[in-house]
Each structure stands twice: as C-alpha cells, then as structure tokens.
Amino acid sequence: MRTFAKIIGYGLVLLLIAAAIGFVYKFTNGFNEDFKTFYVEYGSRQILTTENKMIFNTGDVHRFNVKYTFDKEDAEPKDYKVKIVSNMTRDFDYTVDGERYLFSKLGNLTDVFDIKKSDTYFELHLPDGLTFSKVLMAAQGGKSINVPTDALTSNPYPFRLQISSYNEKVTYNIDFTFGSSSESNSSTGSGQSGGGNTGNTTPNTPNNPSQPNKPAQQYSLSWRVEGNDENLVWVNVDCPSSWGGGEKVELSVALISDYDSEVLNVAVYSNGKFLFNASKGSLMPITAVRTDFYNFEMPQSNVEIVIAIKPVVKNEYLNISYDVLGYGSNACVNVYCAEAAKPGEYVMASIYIAYGYENTYEISRVVLQNADTGEDIQTLERFNEFYDFTMPDCDVVIMIYLDLK
Numbered sequence: 001m002r003t004f005a006k007i008i009g010y011g012l013v014l015l016l017i018a019a020a021i022g023f024v025y026k027f028t029n030g031f032n033e034d035f036k037t038f039y040v041e042y043g044s045r046q047i048l049t050t051e052n053k054m055i056f057n058t059g060d061v062h063r064f065n066v067k068y069t070f071d072k073e074d075a076e077p078k079d080y081k082v083k084i085v086s087n088m089t090r091d092f093d094y095t096v097d098g099e100r101y102l103f104s105k106l107g108n109l110t111d112v113f114d115i116k117k118s119d120t121y122f123e124l125h126l127p128d129g130l131t132f133s134k135v136l137m138a139a140q141g142g143k144s145i146n147v148p149t150d151a152l153t154s155n156p157y158p159f160r161l162q163i164s165s166y167n168e169k170v171t172y173n174i175d176f177t178f179g180s181s182s183e184s185n186s187s188t189g190s191g192q193s194g195g196g197n198t199g200n201t202t203p204n205t206p207n208n209p210s211q212p213n214k215p216a217q218q219y220s221l222s223w224r225v226e227g228n229d230e231n232l233v234w235v236n237v238d239c240p241s242s243w244g245g246g247e248k249v250e251l252s253v254a255l256i257s258d259y260d261s262e263v264l265n266v267a268v269y270s271n272g273k274f275l276f277n278a279s280k281g282s283l284m285p286i287t288a289v290r291t292d293f294y295n296f297e298m299p300q301s302n303v304e305i306v307i308a309i310k311p312v313v314k315n316e317y318l319n320i321s322y323d324v325l326g327y328g329s330n331a332c333v334n335v336y337c338a339e340a341a342k343p344g345e346y347v348m349a350s351i352y353i354a355y356g357y358e359n360t361y362e363i364s365r366v367v368l369q370n371a372d373t374g375e376d377i378q379t380l381e382r383f384n385e386f387y388d389f390t391m392p393d394c395d396v397v398i399m400i401y402l403d404l405k
Helices: 002-027 132-139
Strands: 038-042 045-047 051-055 060-068 080-086 093-096 099-102 114-117 121-126 159-165 171-177 218-226 234-238 242-244 248-256 263-270 273-277 290-297 303-309 318-326 333-336 346-353 361-370 376-379 386-390 396-404
Touching: 045 234, 060 159, 080 114, 234 303, 248 263, 248 303, 263 290, 318 333, 318 346, 333 396, 346 361, 346 396
Parallel strands: 051 171, 218 303, 318 396
Antiparallel strands: 038 045, 038 060, 060 121, 080 159, 093 099, 114 121, 159 171, 218 242, 234 248, 248 290, 263 273, 263 303, 333 346, 346 386, 361 376, 361 396
C-alpha cells in the first residue's frame, strides 16, 4: 500500500513539474528568452515576446494593461515606463524649410503622441487622419516638410512603442504603423510661391499611380465570461480584437485557477443575437493550464464571444495560506502553492529564500497548522525546494521558520 502511495506521489510530482515547465515555456517565449516577470496585455492578447509588430487604427484609443507575473490583484501597483521612438529599417533624409534631417536622428517621439498613463494601464490615442508625414511634421514643430516617396515603403513600421518594467529589466518593443502603406507623404504646411517647392512630394510615376489594395472591412471582437460570478477563475483569451469579414478567427481560452473548472461552450453573438457556436480545436500539448482552441468565420458584423465555464462551488474548498516565524518576514521567502484545495487532495508547495536574502536567512523547518486553532498538524518534509501534504478537512497555514545563517 505504501509503495502504491509513493507511485501516486511521484506521479503527482511529475505532473507538477510538467505544469512548471509549461508555465516557464509560456513566460520565456518557448524557452527562447529570459523568464518574464512583467508582461503586457493589448485587448485579449498577452504580449510575452520582446519584439512585436502591429498596425494601429487611427481614430481609436488603444489600451495596454501592464502586469507583473507574480503580483496579486490587491498588490500595490509597481511603476512602468512608456516611450515611442523612431524605428529605422532604411534611413532617409527629409527637408524642413530647406534643411535636411535624417529620420534616424528623430529619437524620442513620445511627446508627439497622445499617451495617457495610469497605475496599471496606459492608453495611446491616435486621432483620425493621423499619417506618417503628420507625425514628422509635429516632431519638427509643425513646419513644412518634404518626405521621399519611398520613405514609408522602406520603413513599413516606422515607430517603436517601448514598454518597460519599473527597473527596466524587461522591455517589450512594439514596432507599429497606421494608415495606408501607399500614403502620399504630402506635407500639410504652407509651400513657397512662384513655382517653387509647395511642400508636396511629386510621385515617381504621376501618370500611372499605384492603386492600394482595398482592405477587407474590419469588425470588432469582444468577449465576456458566464459562470464566473465569484471571480475565482482567471480566464485568459488570446485573440486579436479586430478581424476582416470572412476571415477565419482563431482564439485560445485558458483557465487559470486553484479551483476546478472547464469551458463548457463558446458562443458567437452579434447585436445581442445568437449566431452560432465556435468550433473546438485540440488541446495545447504543453501548457501550465488547460487551454482550449476555437475557430469560426468572422461574419460581416461586430461580434461578442460568450464563454461559458463550469461554475465553481466555493464551499467545497478549504483555504491555504502561509506565514513566516523566527527571523525575517514574508518578503524574505518565495512561496508557490495553491490557495485552496478540497479535503484529501494532494498539495505541493515550492518554498525557497527570496533573491537578495540567500546569504542572510535559511529555512529551518516548515510546519502545517490548523488556521482556526493554531495547532500543528504535521512537519513537512523537504524534497529539493518542494514540500507536500494531503489537505486536511480544515483551513491551513504553512508556517515557515527562518533562522539567521
């Protein structure tokens, strides 16, 4: 019987290790980058890769949520930094009142754009009709400018949005553009009289101008969740918020929680009317959480995705918390453990000294206590940095005793 229990225990350890691998896989861009403790959300999309490219519609407000991976919802917001700079693919010079300037020397363009920053998010306001040339003109104080006709085609994403953590250890670059790629790049400033330069750039082939391809009509996609009334499950939907009519929409839905739940259905609505259910794809093979994939053809209208999940019965679960005794404080340890479990469930916690305190403190012992009475239930054995136990039929506190080294 003990051998069977050990086998079950080892199996659960392997599952936890697989989950940890999936978690690290997600926040390292498939093990290709350093682990991200800071990330950005744009619409329903999580930005976890260092380099990104986007097209922002003018006339819209673009909101970016900034998050720290291990912060809880009630944590004090940490600061972050935002700026916009020029992004040169191939340099060019343009003239301002007859004087030449290099695009690569523009540098910081943050003040040219309308950015409104809050504690946990910022908004980029792009006015209707904003163009590449208008940004350059604003950077030059509104003076008349003359830009080469191939400037934008040679620099398809001419601007870079940089979002950094408070200590600048993590930075996300979003190279972006807006408007038509065939923009004429004409100046809006006043020109010279007497047949001189009017501030407009003459096309290379005035008698045979190129015609831009008419893009598909874009429609918005939003989503909401049903069955999560107590907000015990974090639902993460990875899907762009704008699609062309007739395009194949692909989205993933991940449920992140210490409580058991699952996606029951994903329905597509337009103007409050049910259209159809999205088709379900396969599960992601390597992930820290359950991730389901869905797809459907975008109709010629704005849509709302309604994600129905299995409701959680909270009273079936008991709470797990932790505290530190002896020397130091809770800030001196890192603890990764479920916040709730059902009686009889296997629980594993990763506990180790936090960065910067390794040479000061050490863990002398870890004890599981009854949260209501304060009585010791058992001393937890250490396996590398892991401690495990079977959830009793009461709320518990993991008491971590620290000694000085």
